Amino acid sequence: MSLAVNASTFDQCLTSIRALPDGTDGIVDNHGNPVNISSNATAISYGLCKEVCGRDSGAFEWSVFSQQFSAWLLPWLALISQLPFGAKHRSDNVMSMLLTVGSPVLGAYSLALTVLNSQWIARRFSGFKYPNVGLAVRALSSLQQVPLEVSAEYGVLASMVVLPENNEWWTELVEGLDYIHTWSISAASSIAWVVIAYLFTVIDSFANVSENIQANGQGVGSVWLWLLPIVIGWLQVSPKCDFDRVAQALEKANRKAYLADYPNPVPLSHKTGRPAFVLQHYRRGSVHRDEESSAPIFNYARFFPWVHAVEQVAEAFERASENALSHVPVGRDVPWAPSDVGVHGDNRKGTLDDVQARPRRGSPIGRWGSDVWTRVIVASALALSLQWGTTGAAFMIVWFTPTKGLGCRSGAYLLYGLISTLVWLIMLLSSIFAHYSHLPHPNSQHLHLRGVVDETAARLSVALRRIGKFVATLNAVWIVVICLFQFSSFFDRCYCDSSVIGLGKRAFYTLLLTEEDIPVLRGAWIGGTLFYYLFDFVRTI
Incomplete structure (x- = not known):
């Protein structure tokens, strides 16, 4: 007994095949082996398929398209709205969506970097014994989504760290950044949907393996699975990505900032007007333009500058902490005031000269920052495992769907994964070149040559960034179009269903699915579904 694969489309073709004389060249079984009796035919060669069935695609069936589209693709498209945005410009928010869909690797990479940065900064400040260290960790961790620049000129950063009058500044900043962008009824409903x-469509497809297997959305559901952990991950991280709100929090806190002066500290606005923490504004086309886009996916571009800013603050706290542990007060010729709890306020007072003249005990800031490459490697591995866990599952499901091999559907999924990976690599290189072009070179003996190298790196960064965004946009459109093709019978044609790309001259089209094929096909689908969860498990450990 045999079961029809797509009877509505190829009934007439199958009737014509079985009416051919016995021994007709091109009549084969489901393994591609020749069959002499036409009435026993379950598959035909690609050449015979074109001759008898034609080159056109199968008939469009609205019932199949609407059911598959609403069940497999529409929920994922709706879930995209739960991604975090918050950039000043709508175009940046649109680009954030296109980059995430066009390169899930880049989206997962930025998410992994954000989590790893929060862990790293906690370790980086854990050895410091000085007031406001905990507040500094919380503030800097929340400022990953904005173009942060730390100013140490005129003693402003040192004043923020050592002066007791600035305790309120740290508190005000943390409270201003302590808003929640996390779970909501809308987000929970979308994820539950x-x-x-x-789950329902997977169960249904396993229960009806033989019906419309080429239009079945198993591959589509798997290729979009990456969106679920990314959305849930950002909801858990709760990034502070509303640029205007972060800017307002900084502005409000800076009104309470003090600068060391004689005989008493004065409001910072009365002196330099240059706060310790500022948000940069870049012109369109600038090498650092993506750093200003506060949507979290652009954390890939902010990674190196943010680490450098954190290292500046860490160095200031390190110097203050080591001096406090050595009982060295800020003010000159002032005895150390003992305290049972923390550092006494009198030990943190001094003039601007006292603050600026404090001995440097910490290690100098590196050109890239501590442990940056370790985090880049770990975040890259996590992002790649997510991309290829989902794309690999979709590829496996379609690969083992008769006719087995590399065809239009599996090739389209493979191309999507490859381009996604390429976009991530392009954008990563762009961020590296951008930061390199901005690095100081105080000891360089060839300043002119160094200037040329920096300018070349900056131009290369901008070019790579634009190429990456363009390719990501095409890839985002590509995956949606491929899913629509999957449901509209566009791929139901001799070329695609014969897996010509992979089998070449041995390509054949499977007309019927025998009962012996059902367990193998169901096992392949189950294996493809579990393939993603295996990668997810490996990624978590």
Whole structure:
């Protein structure tokens, strides 16, 4: 007994095949082996398929398209709205969406970097014994989504760290950044909708393996699975990505900032007007333009500058902490005031000269920052495992769907994963070149040559960034179009269903699915579904 694969489209073709004389060249079984009796035919060669069935695609069936689209693709498209945005310009928010869909590797990479940075900064400040260290960790961790620049000129950073009058500044800053962008009824409903729809369609597809297997959305559901952990991850991280709100928090806190002066500290605005923490504004086309886009996916571009800013603050706290542990007060010729709790306020007072003249005990800031490459490697590995865990599952499901091999559907998924990976690599290189072009070179003996190298790196960074965004946009459109093709019978044609790309001259089209093929196909689909969860498990450990 045999079961029809797509009877509505190829009934007439199958009737014509079985009416051919016995021994007709091109009549084969589901393994591509020749069959002499036409009435026993379950597959035909690609050449015979073109001759008898034609080159056109199968008939469009609205019932199949609407059911598959609403069950497999529409929930994922709706879930995209739960990604964090918050950039000043709508175009940046649109680009954030296109970059995430066009390169899930880049989206997962920025998410992983954000989590790893929060862990790193906690370790980086853990050895400091000085007031406001905990507040500094919270503030800097929350400022990953904005173009932060730390100013140490005129003693402003040292004043923020050592002066007791600036305790309120740290508190005000943390409270201003302590808003929540996390779980909501809308987000929970969207995620629940996706999960339930995915589970029901997976169960239904396993129960009806033989019906419309080429239009079945198993591959589509798997290729979009990356979106679920990224959305949930950002909801858990709760990034502070509303640029205007962060800018307002900084502005409000800076009104309470004090600068060391004689005989008493004065409001910072009365002196330099240059706060310790500022948000940069870049012109469009600038090498650092993506740093200003506060949507979290652009954390890839802010990674190196943010680390450098954190290292400046860490160095200031390190110097203050070591001096405090050595009982060296800020003010000159002032005895150390003992305290049972923390550092006494009298030990943190001094003039601007006292603050600026404090001995440097910490290690100088590196050109790139501490442990940056370790985090880049770990974040890259996590992002790649997510991309290829989902794309690999979709590829495996379609690969083992008759006719087995590399065809239009599996090739389209493979191309999507490859381009996604390429976009991530391009954008990563762009961020590296951008930071390199901005690095100081105080000891360089060839300043002119160094200037040329920096300018070349900056131009290369801008070019790579624009190429990456363009390719990501095409890839985002590509994956949506591929899913629509999957449901509209566009791929139901001899070329695609014969897996010509992979089998070449041995390509054949499977007309019927025998009962012996059902367990193998169901096992492949189950294996493809579990393939993602295996990668997810490996990624978590």
